[in-house]
Amino acid sequence: MIPDYKISIEIQLDSKQVDFIDKQLHDFNVGKIGDYQYTPLFLLLRDSKKNVVGGLEGFIGLGWFHIATLWVAEELRGYGYGKALLLAAEQEAINRDCLNAYLFTYSFQAPKFYQHLGYEVFGELEDFPPRHRRYFLKKSLQKNP
Template sequence: MFLLLRDSEINVVGGLEGFIGLGWFHIGTLWIAQELRGDGYGTALLLAAEQEAVNRGCLHAYVFTYSFQAPGFYQHLGYEVFGELEDFPPGHRRYFLKKTL
C-alpha cells in the first residue's frame, strides 16, 4: 500500500508505504517533510492507512522504529511496544510496536 501527501502544487511532501499480509498491516515507511511535521499530517496518513488496512481485512498493525525516530508518535496513536533491541545502533534502541485495529 502506498499513500502520498501532496502540497498545493502537487509536489510529494510525505508518504506512507506498507505491506498487508496474513491479517496484519506492516508500516514500512512513514515520512513527512520537515517543515510540515507537527501539523497532524503524519497522524492523518497513518489513520488513513489503518482504515484501508481494516477495509482489506487486517486485524492488527505493526511497525519498527528507533529511539531517535518516532516511538512516542506511534504510542500516542495506540501502538504498544512488544520488543526492543538495545544498542541497535550503538547508543540507541530499536522498538517493535503493534496495535489492534
C-alpha cells in the same frame, strides 16, 4: 555417506539464486499456512503543486498491516499530517480485512508518536544502532465491542 557441502559468502547477488531461495521458503510456508500474498499499500501527501511532501509505505498480508515507512517533510511535522497518513492507512488496512498493525522504529525517530496513537511496544533492541534503540510496536485494528 553424506555429501560434502561448502558455504560461500556472496558479495554480488545473482537475482536468480535469490529468487530461488525466496521461492523455496514461500513454498514451505504455503505448505504450512496456505497461499498468501503481501499487497503493497502507498499513501502520498502532496502540496498544491503536486510535490510529494510525505508518505506512507506498507504491506498487507496474513491479516496484518506492516507499516514500513512513514515520512513527513520536516517543515510540516507537528501539524497532524503524519497522524492523518497513519489513520488513513489503518482504515484502508481494516477495509482490506486486517486485524492488526505492526512497525519498527528507532529511539531517534517517533516511538512516542506511535504510542500516542495506540501502538504498544512488544520488543526492543538496545544499541541498535549504537547508543540508540530499535522498537517493535503493534496495534489491534479491531473495534472494541
